[in-house]
Amino acid sequence: MKILITGKNGQVGQSLYLALQAFPNVDVLACGREELDITNSLAVQEVVSRYKPDVIINAAAYTAVDKAESEQSLAFDINATGPKNLAMAANDIGSSIIHISTDYVFAGDHVDDYKEVDATSPKSVYGQSKLAGEVAVAEMCERHVIIRTSWVFSEFGNNFVKTMLRLAKSNSSLNIVGDQFGGPTYAGDIASAILQIAFSLYNGNQAYGIYHFSGYPTVNWADFAQTIFQQAYTKGLIESAVVVNSIPTEQYPTPASRPKNSRLNCDKIYSEFNVSASNWLAALKNINQYQKDNEQ
Template identity: 60%
Template sequence: MKILITGCNGQVGSCLVKLLQERKNVEICAVDRAELDITQQDAVSRYVASFKPNVIINAAAHTAVDKAEQEIELSYAINRDGPKYLAMAANDIGALMLHISTDYVFDGTKDSTYVETDLVNPQSIYGITKLAGEEAVAEACPRHIILRTAWVFSEYGNNFVKTMLRLAQQRDALGIVNDQFGGPTYAGDIAAALIEIAQNIMGSDNLFDSANYGIYHFSGLPHVSWCEFAQEIFNKAVNQELLIKSPDVKGIKTEEYPTPAKRPANSTLNTNKITTVFNIPASNWQLALDHLVDYV
């Protein structure tokens, strides 16, 4: 199996490369913007036609949620146009297209977990452009899987876990939002899920039901608030002797911590579909915090 990974230096991309390098009978081509600018259609077409992957995994995205409110054109270029060009190139050579999306396609007002068929209503430029990317991929390449996820963290890049560990070293008390809820998701679990999906489809000898292409939700359980997530990080850090003691954590309302981009109050994703179709369980984010030394 030949796999092209875009965004290879991001959180999920880094985990994909690490996991796939350990696999036999897999040839990977891992690129970031320096090697392939996915916003340039001709470059994408040439690159894909040359490498001829069986699977394209797009882990590239403009994920700076607040910056996106100002960087609108760039957000559309990376989050909509790039995925579209990759999907078109995948379709041209009959490759499978795997694309990562986000909980931000929802407005967060639902009282229960979001399923794949719920109406979308993004409230930020990031969410709007990621939804546009979903639609572009689905239109350009019938053989696609769109994986919506949430609250991604890992040993790589910048994320909430790393920020909390850094702030805990600097402050005795922290105010953290307690009225936004979601499922923290370990990037390594996202990478493993994508690989499992690719192997399932490519190894099915054309037995994969085409009705199962489309959108899947994958995130962590249990669902928590940002405040609860932070407290668990601190507890784990104390147990692992990375912190002498946990800072005092005070829950605050969203309006007490204003940001340029609006965040959904409810980011909880229902992951039953991916478990039913691919036998992939929800991300165990608590287990992923057992080696915090790798995050500092």
């Protein structure tokens, strides 16, 4: 089996490459932007036609949510044009594509958790660019799996967990938004889910379409932060637990609007691929690894 990974330097990309070390019989070509600019259609066609992967996993993305409001063209190039190029190339050689999307494709005003069939209505440029990527992938390659996820964290790159650990060093209390709800998702679990799906597709499963995969239980940002600090204190990473003050979104204005409800229903991915929701509480038990990376 041959797998092409784009976005190898991101949280999911690095987690995928790490997880694939357990599968020595899988041939992997992992590319960052320096090896493959996915916005360049000719470059994508050349690499894909030469390597001929069975599955393309697109983990490349523009994820600077607030900067996207002023960098709209760049966000759409990476999040929409890039996936379109990959999907076209996958279709040309008869391979499958797994594309990672986001909870930000929803407005966030839904009462219940979001299912795959619920209407999309992104409120930010980032969300709009990611939705455009979903549409392009679905249109360009029938053999697609689109995975919407949320609140990604890991040992790699920049994320909420590592930001909280850094702030805990110099703050005894922090104001954290408490009226935005979602599922923190460990990138290592996303990687495991993607590989399980990739192997299933390779073995003939044709359950193509859109799927939700995120962490459980769902929380708000303030409670997530509180759990991070409690775990860090228990492991001796911080000298005292940080006091978290829950505040409304209106008291923490940002250039891009965030959905207040990012809760994703993950029943479909379990039904079709036997993939369970991410256990973010278990992932936080290895919080020492996040601290070590912060100190490098």
